[in-house]
Amino acid sequence: MKYQAPRGVKDLLPPESEAFRRLEDEIRETFTLSGFREVRLPIFESAALFTRSIGESTDIVEKEMYLFEGKGGEKLALRPEGTASLLRAAIEHRLAEPGRTSRLFYQGAMFRHERPQAGRLRQFHQAGAEVLGPNDPDTDADLIATVSRYAQRTGIPGSRLLLNSMGCEACRPEYRKQLVAYLEARKSNLCETCIRRIGTNPLRVLDCKVEGCQKTLNAAPAITSFLCPASREHFERVCQALNEGEIPYILSPRLVRGLDYYTETAFEWVSDALGAQSTWAAGGRYNGLVSSLGGPDVPGVGLAIGIERLYLLREQAGTLPLSAEPPVTIALHPLDDDSRAYIRTILTTLRAEGISCVGLFGANRLKKAFVSAEREGARFIGLAGENERGNGTITIKDLKTGAQKTVPAGSSAELISLLRSEIPADSAR
């Protein structure tokens, strides 16, 4: 084979492409119901935007970005995530202003140069929602509820919500100091990466999956016991709001997000039905991020859903939103060459009425026409030859039931209502 898709990227073909689209529509609807409005963001940005926001020493920035140069030598990057882009756009267009609330969501492809595996691709899709403005526990809880309720409603198999607080600029330094001291004292029990991380990003050590490290971490100080009064109250009120809303969660003192910008509330939805990449949605609060990107001092909270992972979960549960509707309502077949123009006219008329139809111009035998019609996914076949052409009718046959009827062609009420009435209601939405 001469050409094939690059490693880690996938072609989505029907009917999977259609289910994927419906999944995206579901998410769009869910966010819209919670007051978010969509922004369409560029797929590449100045590389510095991501190094600044995601963090210099994160894996994403260190080794996973697709970097390239513009014609003028600018350093550009294919976006590895959406929050940085969205904030850049919000700042640039003055949507992030003190005292004002912006609820925005985005949806689209992200790029990370990683080794592909189950639930992990080099080009993948995320849908993310961000609330800019309020620094309010109820806002956090409401955002979390939006996704948790979606998960409940659609029945995501094995989904659990993990919850933690990362503290703020006031309390994190003290915790960091205590944690570093704890880790330094037990250096010999830690893996190589973790030892390096003590210096670069000690909180990430908490996340390490090496067994020895986890054992060592069992007695490590928990961030939640170092929270300053304000952060503590914020976190408690988030928990309380979730309790009152009957949103189940699991307190996870060692939950640390992989991006540096998170403060206060951090959360992650996981499912053990996913394989090694168990997170299907995640987010948190990022109170210093907008200002560090050159915007005003506006707090924010947001999350992102991994669409492919969501797809995998829904596929496993057998709840993918597949279309019940046939892709084509009617396939029209000319029974002789003289009827071809007649068929073309009917196609135009039906399409003007909003009825999807195709012409079977390649079939030279009636039997082949039937096979082609089925292959197109048509509900009906329409036949026109000398007889029909002569009296301005068309013969319609229901491919499922075998019922057949000759009716006036064109936009005749009889034809249109026949084609419409037999279409089963789209039960997928």
Added chain:
RNA sequence: GUGAGUGUAGCUCAAGGGCAGAGCACUGGACUGUGGCUCCAGGGGUUGGGGGUUCGAAACCCCUCACUCACCCCA
């Protein structure tokens, strides 16, 4: 970036040193204005690619590429 497993027809898979095959799919016909069934016939392959061993390689060895899963990391 590291490791393991797998690459044979469009798909699912046989053949484990001696003629590359089956089922499904595809094309044509039986069958010229009424399909799905059946029957007959046919097209399809540098066995992922390259090199080596051998009289002979899909098979054994080396390299390489791709896929899958895991590490890592994350949505």
